[in-house]
Each structure stands twice: as C-alpha cells, then as structure tokens.
Amino acid sequence: xxxxxxxxxxxxxxxxxLVSCAQDSGGKLVRNIDEFxxxxxxxxxxxxxxxxxxxxxxxxxxxxxxxxxxxxxxLTAEEPGxxxxxxxxxxxxxxxxIVVSGLVFKDGYTPTSEVISFRxxxxxxxxxxxxxxxxxxxxxxxxxxxxxxxxxxxxxxNQFDHNSLxxxxxxxxxLAVRMNTEASHENGHVIEYNYFGPRQTLGSNGGxxxxxxxxxxxxxxxxxxxxxxxxxxxxxxLEIISSKACGNEIRDNVFFESQGTLTMRHGxxxxxxxxxxxxxxxxxxxxxxxxxxxxxxxxxxxxxxTGHRFRGALVIMNGVPNGPINRYDPVIDSxxxxxxxIDSDHIQLCAGSDEERSAPPTGSSxxxxxxxxxxNLNPFTVYDDISGISFEGNVLNEEADVSIDTGFSxxxxxxxENEHGLRVPEQSLIDEIGFGEVKLPVNxxxxxxxxxxxxxxxxxxxxxxxxxxxxxxxxIVDALANSGPGDTLVLENGGEYLLTKYAFxxxxxxxxxxxxxxxxxxxxxxxxxxxxxxxGLELENLWIDGAxxxxxxxxxxxxxxxxxxxxxxxxxVRNCKVTDLDINHSFDFLKxxxxxxxxxxxxxxxxxxxxxxxxxxxxxxTDDLGMYNVENVTIIGSMFTDVQGAVANIYRGGTDxxxxxxxxxxxxxxxxxxxxGRRNKPGASLKFHGVQxxxxxxxxxxxxxxLELYLTNGEPITVIKDVVMKxxxxxxANNDAYEIENVSYE
Ligand code: CA
Numbered sequence: 001x002x003x004x005x006x007x008x009x010x011x012x013x014x015x016x017x018l019v020s021c022a023q024d025s026g027g028k029l030v031r032n033i034d035e036f037x038x039x040x041x042x043x044x045x046x047x048x049x050x051x052x053x054x055x056x057x058x059x060x061x062x063x064x065x066x067x068x069x070x071x072x073x074x075l076t077a078e079e080p081g082x083x084x085x086x087x088x089x090x091x092x093x094x095x096x097x098i099v100v101s102g103l104v105f106k107d108g109y110t111p112t113s114e115v116i117s118f119r120x121x122x123x124x125x126x127x128x129x130x131x132x133x134x135x136x137x138x139x140x141x142x143x144x145x146x147x148x149x150x151x152x153x154x155x156x157x158n159q160f161d162h163n164s165l166x167x168x169x170x171x172x173x174x175l176a177v178r179m180n181t182e183a184s185h186e187n188g189h190v191i192e193y194n195y196f197g198p199r200q201t202l203g204s205n206g207g208x209x210x211x212x213x214x215x216x217x218x219x220x221x222x223x224x225x226x227x228x229x230x231x232x233x234x235x236x237x238l239e240i241i242s243s244k245a246c247g248n249e250i251r252d253n254v255f256f257e258s259q260g261t262l263t264m265r266h267g268x269x270x271x272x273x274x275x276x277x278x279x280x281x282x283x284x285x286x287x288x289x290x291x292x293x294x295x296x297x298x299x300x301x302x303x304x305x306t307g308h309r310f311r312g313a314l315v316i317m318n319g320v321p322n323g324p325i326n327r328y329d330p331v332i333d334s335x336x337x338x339x340x341x342i343d344s345d346h347i348q349l350c351a352g353s354d355e356e357r358s359a360p361p362t363g364s365s366x367x368x369x370x371x372x373x374x375x376n377l378n379p380f381t382v383y384d385d386i387s388g389i390s391f392e393g394n395v396l397n398e399e400a401d402v403s404i405d406t407g408f409s410x411x412x413x414x415x416x417e418n419e420h421g422l423r424v425p426e427q428s429l430i431d432e433i434g435f436g437e438v439k440l441p442v443n444x445x446x447x448x449x450x451x452x453x454x455x456x457x458x459x460x461x462x463x464x465x466x467x468x469x470x471x472x473x474x475x476i477v478d479a480l481a482n483s484g485p486g487d488t489l490v491l492e493n494g495g496e497y498l499l500t501k502y503a504f505x506x507x508x509x510x511x512x513x514x515x516x517x518x519x520x521x522x523x524x525x526x527x528x529x530x531x532x533x534x535x536g537l538e539l540e541n542l543w544i545d546g547a548x549x550x551x552x553x554x555x556x557x558x559x560x561x562x563x564x565x566x567x568x569x570x571x572x573v574r575n576c577k578v579t580d581l582d583i584n585h586s587f588d589f590l591k592x593x594x595x596x597x598x599x600x601x602x603x604x605x606x607x608x609x610x611x612x613x614x615x616x617x618x619x620x621x622t623d624d625l626g627m628y629n630v631e632n633v634t635i636i637g638s639m640f641t642d643v644q645g646a647v648a649n650i651y652r653g654g655t656d657x658x659x660x661x662x663x664x665x666x667x668x669x670x671x672x673x674x675x676x677g678r679r680n681k682p683g684a685s686l687k688f689h690g691v692q693x694x695x696x697x698x699x700x701x702x703x704x705x706x707l708e709l710y711l712t713n714g715e716p717i718t719v720i721k722d723v724v725m726k727x728x729x730x731x732x733a734n735n736d737a738y739e740i741e742n743v744s745y746e
Pocket of ligand 1: 205206207208237238239242658
C-alpha cells in the first residue's frame with residue numbers, strides 16, 4: 001500500500017515536472033483527444049500544443065488556428081519520435097502559420113482519404129504552414145485497392161520538409177499537391193529534404209510517390225518546388241513523380257533504384273534540373289519523361305537505368321493533336337539538354353506513337369547531352385518523325401549506333417568512378433557542356449525525420465536464424481510459431497511430417513531439407529501453407545504429397561490469405577517433388593485470392609506429377625483495369641506431368657499503361673500431358689494474357705494442351721524460341737506481334 005502511494009506521488013511529481021517543462025517552453029501538454037480539443041479551442045498566435053509521449057490510438061486531430069509569421073501555432077510531440085499515432089487516425093489542420101513536427105504515424109491507417117491534410121474542409125485550407133520532422137511508416141489501409149493519400153497539401157505557400165514517408169502498401173499517391181479549388185493554385189509550396197522510403201510495386205495505377213495537380217486543373221500554375229529529396233526504391237508504378245500542372249520546379253533530388261520515371265504528365269513550363277537517377281541496373285529503372293509544352297530538362301545525371309519504352313532514361317513522347325485535357329498533349333518547344341547518361345539502355349523519341357498519339361514533338365531540342373553506354377549499343381529508339389527535335393553537340397561512345405544523322409559526335413567510351421563514387425565520363429566532356437561537379441545534391445542521411453531509422457522492412461529469405469525441426473505431426477506448425485522473419489526451418493533427411501493444422505506463414509520463412517533425402521510433407525487440411533499479409537515462403541528440397549489431404553474439391557498446397565494483402569509476398573519452390581495432388585478434383589498447387597500480389601513466384605528444378613487442378617493460376621483481377629496478381633514468374637528446369645489444369649494462367653486485363661509486369665520467364669522445362677482436364681477453363685497448358693515481358697525457351701511439350709498468348713497494349717515483348725511441341729496443338733495467339741524462332745511440331 002505504502003509502495004503504491006509512494007509510486008503514485010512519484011508519478012504525480014513527474015507529470016507536474018513534464019507539464020511545467022512544457023509550459024516553460026510556452027507549450028500546453030495534452031494527454032488525450034479531449035484535452036487536445038480543449039487546447040485547440042483557445043489557441044492564440046505563438047501557442048504550442050504538446051502531445052504527451054505514448055501511443056495515441058484511433059484519434060482524429062483537427063486543428064483550426066491562425067498564427068502569425070513570427071508567432072506560429074505549433075503542434076508537436078513531447079519528445080520527437082515518442083508520440084505514436086496508431087489505429088484509425090489522421091491529422092487535419094487549416095488556417096495560417098501552423099507548424100506540425102515530431103509525430104509518427106504507424107500501426108494503423110486513416111479512416112478518411114488522407115493521413116495528413118492541409119485542410120479541415122473543402123473551404124478551410126492551410127496557408128504558410130509547415131509539416132516537418134514527421135513520419136508516416138506503413139500506415140496503409142489493409143484493403144490494398146482502397147485509395148488514400150498519406151499527405152494532401154492544399155492552400156498556398158506551405159512547406160513539407162525533413163519528413164519520412166515509408167512503405168505505402170495500398171493504392172493512392174503518397175504525397176499529393178491538390179489544386180481542386182482556386183485557393184490552391186499558384187501555391188508556391190516547397191517540398192524538400194524528405195526521405196521517401198521504399199514503396200513496393202502496386203500492380204496497378206495509383207502508386208505514384210508525388211503527384212502535383214490533376215489533369216482537370218493542369219492548365220493552371222502550381223509553382224510547386226520539389227528539391228533535395230531522396231527517393232529510395234519508390235517503385236509503386238510507372239510514375240515516381242507525376243507533374244500535372246504548370247510551372248513546377250523539380251531539382252536536385254536523388255532517385256535511388258526507383259522503378260519508374262519522373263513524368264511531366266500534364267501542364268507546361270516545368271523545370272527538371274540537377275536530379276540524379278541511380279538505377280544500379282535494377283529492372284524498370286527509368287529517368288525523365290517529357291510531355292507537353294515548354295518543359296526544360298537539363299543538367300540531370302542518369303546512370304545504370306534499364307527501363308525501356310515509357311521508363312527509358314530520357315523519353316520524349318508523342319501527343320494527341322487537339323486531344324482532351326486528360327490525354328497526352330504534344331511536346332512543343334521543350335528542351336532536353338546538358339544531361340549525362342551513363343550505362344543506361346534506352347532513349348525513346350516519339351514514344352507512345354500510335355493512332356491516337358499521332359503528333360510528334362515540335363520546336364524542341366536535344367543538345368549537349370553525353371551518352372556513354374555499352375549495355376545497349378543501340379540505345380535510341382525513334383518511333384515517329386523527329387524533324388521537330390533539333391540535335392546538336394551530343395556525344396556518344398564510338399561503339400554505339402544512332403540512326404539520327406546530325407548532332408552526335410563519337411568519342412571513346414571512357415567512364416571512371418569519381419571521388420564521390422559516381423561513374424563519370426572524361427572531365428573534358430563534362431567541362432564542355434558546363435555540367436559542373438558530378439556529386440549527389442543531397443545525401444540520404446540529410447533527408448527525413450532525424451530521429452527515425454531508414455532500415456529496410458523487407459526481410460530476405462534465409463537471412464535469420466536456423467531451427468532444426470524433428471519429424472512428426474505439426475512440428476512444422478510449432479516451429480513456425482517460434483520463428484522470426486528470415487528464419488530457416490531445417491527438416492530431417494527423409495523425415496515424415498504431417499500437418500493436421502494449417503501452417504500459417506506470417507513472415508518470410510524458408511522450409512528445407514539440407515541435402516540428402518527429401519523430407520516428406522503431407523497435410524490433412526485443405527491447404528498445407530497459408531501465406532498471410534507480410535508473409536513469404538521458400539520451399540527447398542522437399543517432397544510434398546497430397547495423399548492425406550481431405551476428400552473434397554479445391555485443396556491446395558499454398559494459399560494466399562483470403563483477405564486483401566497490402567504487403568507483397570514472394571513464393572519460391574526449389575528442387576522439390578510434388579506428387580498426387582489428386583484427392584478429388586481441382587487440387588491446385590497455388591491458390592491466390594483477389595487483392596493479393598506477389599513480387600515473385602519461382603518454380604526451379606522441381607517435378608510435379610499427378611495434379612487434378614492447376615499449378616499457378618494467377619487470374620483473379622478480372623476487372624480489366626490493368627491490375628494483376630504477380631510481377632515476376634520464373635519457371636526453370638522443371639517437369640510437369642499429368643496436370644489436369646494449367647501450369648500457368650496469368651491474367652492482366654485492360655489498357656492501362658502504368659505498370660511494368662507481369663514479367664515471365666519459362667526455360668528448360670517439360671510439360672507432359674498438361675492442361676487437358678475438362679475443368680481447365682483456359683484450355684491451355686500455359687496461358688498468358690497481357691503479360692508485358694515473356695520469354696519462353698528450351699522447353700518441350702508432349703501430349704499437352706497448347707500454349708496460348710493474348711497480347712495487349714504496352715508493346716509487350718514476347719519471345720518464344722527453341723521449343724518442341726509433340727502431339728500438342730499449335731500455339732494460339734490473338735495476333736502475331738511476337739518473336740518466334742525454332743519452334744517445331746512433332
Ligand atoms: Ca499513374
């Protein structure tokens with residue numbers, strides 16, 4: 001009793017100390033939403049509201065206040081980083097001269113359409129206000145395709161700086177500058193020194209990291225400045241930044257291994273200058289894409305970019321003559337000058353040229369650029385008439401070819417790493433174009449909230465600890481319960497393992513036999529493994545057998561969650577044997593649900609025999625809105641025998657152009673008696689609809705259903721070579737826009 005009383009006194013004393021401390025700095029410490037609302041009701045210029053340390057759950061902060069230029073109204077944390085806003089929460093504010101700092105949003109999502117909003121209603125906007133040293137970390141709606149913004153900037157003359165926005169998993173732009181009323185036009189916002197942390201592939205439009213304006217107001221001036229930000233693997237979709245208004249300045253930013261491009265999608269008179277794109281040869285990394293009039297692109301550094309078509313290193317689009325406001329405006333009077341492009345694969349001119357986008361660029365220039373690359377010796381693709389682009393003073397390494405006959409001179413390829421770790425051409429060439437020092441304009445550690453780490457949330461397979469799992473019933477389930485992200489469960493050589501419960505996979509985990517005889521797994525449940533949100537599964541050197549599965553249709557070995565997953569997963573199957581998935585009909589290897597998305601699915605050196613369902617059915621996004629279920633599928637060195645369903649059925653419908661995948665590789669496989677079951681709706685052994693990159697080679701079909709292709713928009717790259725089709729119907733395709741070489745029918 002005495003101890004309790006003393007403790008009580010100590011707590012009161014501590015609280016008083018904190019209150020007085022907060023009050024000393026002119027702050028009012030508040031401990032709950034009621035105290036916050038009371039404090040907001042009486043705010044005067046210069047007042048500071050201090051949120052008490054701790055976790056605030058299910059709170060909607062609404063702050064209407066007017067500060068003065070030298071006496072702002074401030075909302076801050078007792079200690080920066082120690083105020084966690086969780087659950088269904090958000091922050092809205094409006095008025096003049098408001099400063100928000102030190103907050104962390106995580107472990108939840110916004111119940112409305114924005115997490116942080118620079119307005120409290122359509123007509124009550126924030127001006128001359130600032131959000132700084134604040135974090136939003138994976139505060140993602142669990143419904144993957146429910147759209148929200150993490151930050152909506154309205155009003156005028158606002159600043160968003162030194163914030164960390166990390167890991168948005170659901171649809172919707174990470175940060176949007178809104179211009180939906182006149183009070184938000186010509187806004188002069190500054191967005192600087194922010195850390196935009198990894199954003200996973202969304203698999204749909206709506207994964208932009210920054211959008212300024214929308215097509216509707218794109219003829220208006222925004223005058224937003226985006227500078228000195230660090231974009232770390234912001235790979236949600238084709239557009240990393242989508243500038244959709246006039247008069248923006250995007251300068252001195254770093255784009256690190258980010259898939260997509262900085263796109264001047266709508267609006268005119270935008271300047272893109274001094275940005276650094278570091279692709280490190282990661283797939284789909286792109287640079288800068290010009291659309292519209294009077295755009296200026298100069299003095300940018302682009303290195304190691306692999307993206308093709310719309311995500312080339314430098315892209316000048318074709319436009320729609322007199323098109324509606326939401327289509328592509330023709331490129332007129334725009335510059336793409338003085339850029340350094342190193343080891344990058346694609347420069348695209350008149351890109352997107354088609355029946356609708358029939359207007360080539362006019363009055364534009366490509367001057368004094370340095371192109372040095374041996375990774376693609378034919379880097380320029382010209383899709384239409386380039387007479388409206390003047391070419392002068394460009395330099396190209398002598399190994400490379402260009403079909404443009406003027407404006408290029410050839411020099412030896414001489415690229416070295418400079419003292420800042422960047423690959424540069426000879427100094428004399430850099431001096432000739434007056435580029436200045438080649439050095440990152442901002443370092444990662446100068447960006448973001450100073451208290452918040454920039455650690456990776458995605459954990460690699462086999463990066464954790466190893467657990468030995470004894471043979472027996474549900475020993476795998478128990479071991480999974482005791483495992484952590486990246487851990488490996490090692491099974492006994494030749495051991496027999498039975499699952500009488502679902503094995504839920506809640507984080508990336510590997511299950512394998514270390515050499516020797518494969519451990520054998522059976523399950524008495526409808527699924528062996530269920531990958532939950534945040535999970536990932538690697539199966540290595542195992543024998544998976546269906547003999548103990550329940551006598552009902554629709555069993556499977558691996559299933560995704562039935563519910564929406566806002567984290568991408570990976571599935572890898574290596575050197576496994578899968579037998580007798582034939583208890584009842586429609587026994588699949590993998591069953592996926594809508595609103596789930598795999599970064600990669602690999603089947604390597606594996607044999608699958610006697611299956612009544614399909615192996616990989618990835619066809620659950622059927623709305624034809626350009627959404628799909630998987631980015632990369634790799635099937636190599638494997639044999640499929642007596643599979644009634646399809647080995648692979650991948651579907652991406654619609655005409656949207658904002659994504660990269662699916663990307664599929666099928667190499668060195670055998671397909672024997674596959675795809676011929678009467679329940680196999682596609683009637684194909686492998687069916688690829690809307691796949692963007694497909695490479696099939698060195699494979700043999702024997703007595704199987706045919707291969708079927710449905711090639712849609714986006715100039716898909718499809719190569720089929722060195723394959724044999726024995727007793728198998730001829731390849732079916734909706735058109736002939738694919739490469740085929742050495743395909744024989746026996
Ligand atoms: Ca987009």
